Amino acid sequence: MDSPGQVPLIERFKSVIPFWAHPFVSDIKDVSPYGNCGFRAVAVGLGLTQKHWPDVRQALINEMDTHETFWRLHFDREIDGRYDLWRSELDWFNTVKPAPNTHWFHVPPHGHLVAQTYGCVLINLHGTDNQSYFPTRDGPNQLPDIPVIAIGNVGGNHWIYVKLEGDFPMPWPVSNWARYAQLDALEWQKMEDEVEMEIEHEQAQEQGQVPGPVEGDDILAGYQYL
Structure with missing residues (x-):
């Protein structure tokens, strides 16, 4: 909740949160910055604290390593060497120094990984450019009660967690999701x-x-x- 005299968070981030989403926003968490904000926002969306950002990074690394053939096929099919690049961006666990931009949370690649790793729908809110990330291997039969996590990109260099509740509309899936998705997905x-x-x-x-x-x-x- 905002304290008296404080600019409401939804007004503060109105350039990020599209107008259609306003009635469904029940909370906003402006997580700490310093290069790990995207992973912090995802952690909050998972019901953890933002201090669990290293766990999110490690989980995405584990997903890439365990299913390397799958992810290398799709990432490198777009641009050769992308699998190694996206994998290296996740590898930052320094809790003292800020993460450089070469280790930030980036979409689409990390969005695909979050959706598949945690069996969720990840919504990326960014003004008029809003996208949904669905799991790429598992479908409704494997994930009947799929959670939805919404994060917002602020100015291209910061992420926030946006809690959506109710029967909110779903943004269009990110353009390359259908190329990644297996039959079940x-x-x-x-x-x-x-x-x-x-x-x-x-x-x-x-x-x-x-x-x-x-x-x-x-x-x-x-x-x-x-």
Whole structure:
């Protein structure tokens, strides 16, 4: 809660938090900076304290090492050598010195890793450029009660945790997610598509209209995101 006379956090970070999200924001945690803020924000979203940022870094490293073939295939397919680069960025555990920008939390790569490592949906809020990261190997059958974590990027060099509650809209999946996702994981899109189509149908009925079928074979066809 903001103290009397303090600028409300949602007003302070209005350039980060899109207008549609305002009614669903129940809390904002402006974590400590010093190069580990992205990992701190994720830790808070997981129900830990921000001091657990080293645990988040280690968990993402473990995911990359355990499933190296999977991640190397996808990261290096975009640009050769990216797997080693993203892996090295995670390797910083100095609790005294600030992490240099070569060890900061970066999306999309670390966003994909968080979603798969923790079996969650990670939402990146950044003004008008908002993205969702779904797990890349596990689908709804493996993760029936998937949590949602939202973090916001402030000025390109700081991250905050944004707690969203209620039936908030889901931003469009990050563009390269479908290229990474395995068959089970692609069910996330189908499930979300069904939900959005149901909402569209209910809204049309309220207006005395009945929407037609979604056309096209593309899995993204008719996918109603923000």
